[in-house]
Amino acid sequence: MEDWRNAASSDFTGPLRGVRVVELGAIGPGPFCAMLLADLGADVIRVDRLSGGGPVGPNSDHRAELINRGRRSVAVDLKVAAGRDIVLEMTDRADVLIEGFRPGVMERLGLGPEQCMERNPGLIYGRMTGYGQTGPMSQEVGHDINYVALSGVLSMIGRRDQPPTPPLSLVGDFGGGGMVLALGVLAALIERDRSGVGQVVDASMVEGASLLATAFYGFRQNGTWNAPRGTNIVDSGAPFYDVYETSDGLWLSVAAMEPHFYRELIDLLELGDDLPDQNDQSQWPEMKKVFADAIKRRTRDEWVCAARGRAVCIAPVLDAMEAPNSEQSRSRSSFVDVDGYLQPAPAPRFGRTPATVDRRPPLPGEHTDEILADWGMNRAAVAKAVAAGAIVQREVR
DSSP states (O other): OHHHHHHHTTTOOSTTTTOEEEEEOOSTHHHHHHHHHHHTTOEEEEEEOTTOOOTTOTTSOGGGOGGGTTOEEEEEOTTSHHHHHHHHHHHHTOSEEEEOSOTTHHHHHTOSHHHHHHHOTTOEEEEEESSOSSSTTTTOOOOHHHHHHHHTOGGGOSOTTSOOOOOTTIIIIIIIIIIHHHHHHHHHHHHHHHHSOOOEEEEEHHHHHHHHTHHHHHHHHHTSSOSSTTOSIIIIISTTEEEEEOTTSOEEEEEOOSHHHHHHHHHHHTOOSOOOOTTOGGGHHHHHHHHHHHHTTSOHHHHHHHHTTSSOOEEEOOOTTTGGGSHHHHHHTOEEEETTEEEEOOSSOOSSSOOOOOSOOOOTTTTHHHHHHHTTOOHHHHHHHHHTTOEEOOOOO
16 A cells, blocks of 8 residues: 555655545535645545536636645546445545535435445545534535524624624634634544544534634623624724724724733824723724824825834735735745746645645546546446546546
8 A cells, every 4th residue: 555655645745745635526615624635735636526617617717716726636427326436446545535515415425434434444534514414403504604603703793883794704614614624634634543543523614613713702701702793802893903094095904902012003193192091992982083083194005114113013904916915925935826826825834844735726527537547546447437427537728
C-alpha cells in the first residue's frame, strides 16, 4: 500500500501530504472542508455528477468556483451500480470520505458508513448536514440562514431596531459547517493513529454555528449582553466599536475598546476632554453621532494615514477587490493568482511543510482517467463502469 500512496502523493505539499480524501460533490460547506484539506496537502478527489455544472452554473467559468480548488475530479453516475462500485473501491484506498447528503441518502446508495467501513475499517467518514444525522429536524431542508437562525446566533446579529442581519454564509456553511467538519476529520485522523480504527464525524451546521457563539451564550446568561440587537459593545451598539462613513463615501472601522486605545482615538478625532464616560451606555446613541460627524471630516485614507503609528484600533473597510492589494496582504502574499483568479492563500502558515494551492478548480470529470490510473483501480471494474456509462472523461479544451 505504501508504494501507491507515496507515488500518488508525490505532487502534493503541506502537512497532510499522503492523506487521501474522497469528496462526494456538493455545494457550500462540504467543498469548503475539502478545500481546506486540499490546501494542506491532501490528495482530494471530487466525485462529480455526470451532468457536470455546479453552483456557478453550467455556462460559467469553472475557474471562479474557488472552493473547488486544489483537487481533481472524476465524473460518476451513482445511480448505476457499476458507478457505485467505483466509488466503493476508491474508499477502499482512502483515508477520508466527505459527503453532504441528507441522512439516509448514502445508505440507500449503498455507500453508507457501514458499507464503506466494513471494507475499510480505518476510514474517517465525514458527514455534513444542516441539522445533524438524528433528531426531529434531521430530514428537513434548509440553507445557511435557517441553520444560523435555529442556533440562536442570527438573533444576535444586526443593528438597533433593525431585523436580524444574515452574516453572508460565513457562520453556518463555512465557519460552523466546513471548518468544524475539517477540524473533526483531522481529530479523527489523529485518534486513528492510536486506535487503528476509523469513525463517523457527524457535523451539523446548527451545532457548529452555536459553537462559534459560545462566548456570547455566556455573556447572555451573566447579564453582560443585552437581548436587543445593536445595544452591545461588539454588535454596533458602542460608538467606539462600529463603522463610520468618511468624506469620500467610503468606510472606516473603529474598535477602540480598551480605555487607553479610546483616549488615543478621542485625541485623533480632536473631540476634547468633556465627553461622557466611555461605558455610559445611556450616552452611546448620542456619542455615535459625535463620532460620525468627526469621522466625516476626512477621507478614509486620510484617517488611515493620520492614525499610522498610533494605538487607535482603526482600519479601512476594503472591498473584495481592494483587500488583495493592501500593503499588509502584499507583504505576506496573503492572496495568490491561480489561472487568472485572485484568491485567498491557504491559512495558517507552516514553517516546515508549507500549504499551497496546487491546481485550479476542475471541470467535472476532467481527471477521470488520470485518477483511476493513479489510484490503482481494478481494470475490470473500470471497464464495466465505462460500458454501463457510469463514468466519463471530460474533454478539456
